[in-house]
Amino acid sequence: MILIVDDIRANIVALKKILELHGLPVDTAESGEEALRKILKRDYSLIIMDVQMPGMDGFEVVENLAGSNRTKDIPVLFLSAVNKQKKFISKGYESGGVDYITKPVDSDLLILKVKTFLKLYEQKKELKDIRDMLSKEVEIRKEAQEKLSSQMEELTSVLKSLPQIAFIISRNGSIDYANEPWYQYAADTTGFPEVHPEDCSGFQKWQYHLSEGTQFSCEVRIRNLKSHEFRYFIMKIVPVIHHESITRWVGTFTDIHEQKQANECLEIKVTERTRELMAKNEELEFRNHELQQFSWVVSHDLKEPIRKIEIFIKIIKEKYLQDNATAVDYIDRTLSSAERMSKLITDLLDYSRLSAIVKPYPTDLNDVLQEVLSDLDYLIESKNATVSIEDLPVINGVPSQLRQVIQNLVGNALKFSRAEVAPKIEITAERIASKEPDSPMDASGAYSRIIVKDNGIGFDEAYLDKIFIIFQSLNDRRSYEGTGIGLAIAKKIIEKHNGLITAKSEVGSGSSFIIILPL
Missing domain, CATH: 3.30.450.20 (PAS domain)
Known part of the structure; x- marks a missing residue:
């Protein structure tokens, strides 16, 4: 924007017309005071200033502009029709004007000068902006360098420590x-x-x-x-x-030198210890094999004299003591003890055999269960028991061992029945998601939950862990025969099949034995 300052309206109109014909935006002021007010409110690229004006003349206006940082760089072009002497021209340049033109004005020359000063002003402004930007960039870089130096000092200080x-x-x-x-x-x-x-x-x-x-x-x-x-x-x-x-x-x-040496020493010790353990394992396997052979021989040698004791005591009873009631009672007690001893030896032999490694193969538990029920059919009939069965799964296992488990659980259900109440046994199976007693049913699960439920005497669940320990029994052995090994054998067999066994029960309300086996 160009500002024309002249106290004569006709001069302003003429100049404005010339500039606008060349597409230059123009603003006007008819006194020095009005010019200053306008300059304070907006920015101008060039001021065309008349020298002689009433009140504040052109020189005084330019001197005021020179005193302000905001306006000192605005180029001023003086026009004068009266003050054409050299001293006035010199004063114009001294006051801050960029050129001094006397009237009458050559319009072509004026336009050339105006365009030149406008271009110089824009270039000067661009240079100033670049200078300010560079100055700011220098400050930023200086701050960054100082910060970097400070961080470097801090880092060096930390590294020293x-x-x-x-x-x-x-x-x-x-x-x-x-x-x-x-x-x-x-x-x-x-x-x-x-x-x-x-x-x-x-x-x-x-x-x-x-x-x-x-x-x-x-x-x-x-x-x-x-x-x-x-x-x-x-x-x-x-x-x-x-x-x-x-x-x-x-x-x-x-x-890490000491740590490395310690690790190497530890590795040597671990290697030595592993070698020792392997030797111990081999020795243990040999001892286990010897122990199994010993158990077999001992059980066989122990059972033979017990059989002879039973035979000879029965002969004594039948031939010599029929008329002596007291002696017959003592003989019956002796025979009962001998039978328990024989059963105990048999159970111990079965328990020791579980340490042997037997290769498993697909086993249909339905066939195993039918064999068990066939063996116990006399006891089932004598107790008027009912057995209900669901379809059981096929698992990878050892049939003889799984038969022991099922026979033990069904046998216990018949043995520990309530007086005057016919035993009722339910055997169910369902597929579950995980190896947990309370795992939800899952048609594509990887485990089977088999439940053997009865309506017998039950037991207090506070003793749940005790019933699976060898030689432990919760009941009076005079009322319920047994060695206390059956459930321990069942637990060991199920664990060898990567499963688990537990139970839920309530005194007087029967028991439910839960077996979980992988499919």
């Missing part, structure tokens, strides 16, 4: 700083400490990480300058990133 070897690497890979421990392994910072020849290949990968700008770490041995000993260190170098670019790298060597 570290017990590890610490160092700073520039962006190009040269070492800028190293703390005191560094000089125990390197004479200067022109290069890294001497690396053990066997570790060079791992250490050389650092150059790749330097070029890629990624963190680097490795285990390396470096030589101590004083002792000439190679010691184990963990070397770690990480990039320091500022404004998304790497400014430097910070690295450390952490001494």
Whole structure:
């Protein structure tokens, strides 16, 4: 915008017309005072100022503009029809004007001068903006440099206090700083400490990480300058990133020599201990085999004299003691004890046999259950018991061992029945999601939950863990025959099949034995 200042309206109109014909925007003022007011409110690129005006003349207006930082750089072109003398022209330039033109004005010359001054003003303004921007950039860079220097001092201070070897690497890979421990392994910072020849290949990968700008770490041995000993260190170098670019790298060597030696010593001990354990396992397997043979021989040798004792006592009873009631009672007690002893030896033999390794194969539990019911049919009929069965799964197992489990559970359900109440046994199976007693049903589950439920005497669940321990019994053995081994055998068999067994019960309301086996 160009401001024309003249006290004669006709001059303003003429000048304005000339400038507007050339597409130049124009504003006007008819006095120096009005010109100053307008200049304070808006920015002008050029002022065409008449020299002689009533009140404040053109020289005084320009002097006022020169006193303000905001307006001092606005170019002023003086026009005068009266003051054409050299002293007035000189005063015009001294007051801050860029040119002094006398009237009458050559319009072409005026337009050339106006356009020139406008262009110079715009260029000057651009230069000023560039200068301000550069000045601001210098300040920002100066602040950043000061901050970086401060951070560098802090980093150096921290590295000095570290017990590890610490160092700073520039962006190009040269070492800028190293703390005191560094000089125990390197004479200067022109290069890294001497690396053990066997570790060079791992250490050389650092150059790749330097070029890629990624963190680097490795285990390396470096030589101590004083002792000439190679010691184990963990070397770690990480990039320091500022404004998304790497400014430097910070690295450390952490001494792990004692730890490494301890680990190597531990590995040797572990190897020795493993060898000892393997030898012990072999010896244990041999002892187990001997123990199984011993159990077999002992049980056989123990059962033979017991059978003879039973036979001879029965002969004595039948031939010599029929008329002596007291003697018959003693004989019956002796026979009962001998039978329990024989059963105990048989159960112990079965329990010891579970340690033997037997290869499992697909077993249909329906067939196993039918065999058990066939063996117990006399007892089932004598007790007027009812047995309801659901379809059981096929699992990978040892049929003879699984038969022992089912026979034990069904046998217990018949044995521990309530007086005057016919036993009722329910055997169910369902597919479940996980190896948990209360796992929800799942048609595609990997486990089967088999439940053997009865309506017998039950037991207090506080003793749940006790019933699966060998020789433990919750009931009076004079009322309920047994050795206390059956459920212990069942538990061991189920665990060998990677399953679990538990129970739920209430005194006087029967029991439910829960078996979970993998399908």
